Amino acid sequence: MMPTSTRVPHRVFGTASSGNCHKVRLTLDVLHLPYRWHEIDIMKGETRTPEYLAMNPNGQVPLLQIDDHTWLAESNAILCYLADGTHLWPGDRLQRARALQWMFFEQNTHEPNIAGARFARAYLKQPDHPRLPVLMERGYKALDVMEQHLVRLPFFAGEFSIADISLFAYTHKAIEGGFDLTAYPAVRAWVARCLTQPGMSAMPAP
């Protein structure tokens, strides 16, 4: 590894109170990688400008700038890129696939519902949003699946990995989406366990 002083800092375009962005910050912090954070206000349309869309045609944060002409989108793909070759990315083929299983679960089953409910309540300020009942029902089902895993194992793919960082992001702030974790003791213990890992921190409020 090169000495820290000669490493070029990563550039991240992100929103501090977004779980998808916070997981990128956490991975950089856990790995002690230097970075420059460019704060983006999605509520002011800063991901819809021509300049931003030229970097990420899908118009989302976070975005990792790799060089003057290269950007990487999708939070969990950024985590895989940063963690490649480190202790956060399992060396074993099955454990690596297991980490990815939970990261795809996070994006298709967990985040759309738990982050979706948080967005409706904390960003849109719409506690009567018509989608909230189905988001809550599906979010609790995702938490059920996590609880079942965490009563048996301390982390999602063997040792602490990017799969934990990915699922931690919106789970530790699930209350902001209206979720009550009282009935999920294993999830709550895992959140506390994640926070004891060096470099881990809670996400700022919206």
Next chain:
Amino acid sequence: MMPTSTRVPHRVFGTASSGNCHKVRLTLDVLHLPYRWHEIDIMKGETRTPEYLAMNPNGQVPLLQIDDHTWLAESNAILCYLADGTHLWPGDRLQRARALQWMFFEQNTHEPNIAGARFARAYLKQPDHPRLPVLMERGYKALDVMEQHLVRLPFFAGEFSIADISLFAYTHKAIEGGFDLTAYPAVRAWVARCLTQPGMSAMPAP
């Protein structure tokens, strides 16, 4: 590599007309890996039985059985597991992350809308389903992003990879969700290009 005759066939629990399952079949076929396919009827609740939930607590297909006590869920994680170390999984760190970027895009932006619209029309037979307008709008936005990429590059991550197999699954049957690909010439050319790869095939109708 061991001779084919001594390799234990993979066991797949899947639904032949599901894009998420078809992508697993395609990856096995492209890699010439032997497998046994266990057909699951999701419309008859076969993913909700206690026996199935013991294998996959999230109650979804596809599911890859690795040994008597080990299963791997999430279609794209199964693709990564099967392709690990083969020509379908980029050897370069950035291209590997690029493949994952498109596979996460597939799961959070593409599949929920394009497969969601197909499910409403072709499985539920509800062409007036209340979610269809928003699924169609978001599905076309996903196709826009793909078109922008494919006017510049022949595949999603350098050479033909599991990122293409993942996005091919529901894109080549987008018409069953009511999507018209006339305005997407680069997407249509890429679908045709994917079908020329040895082992690739179209998905059966629902």
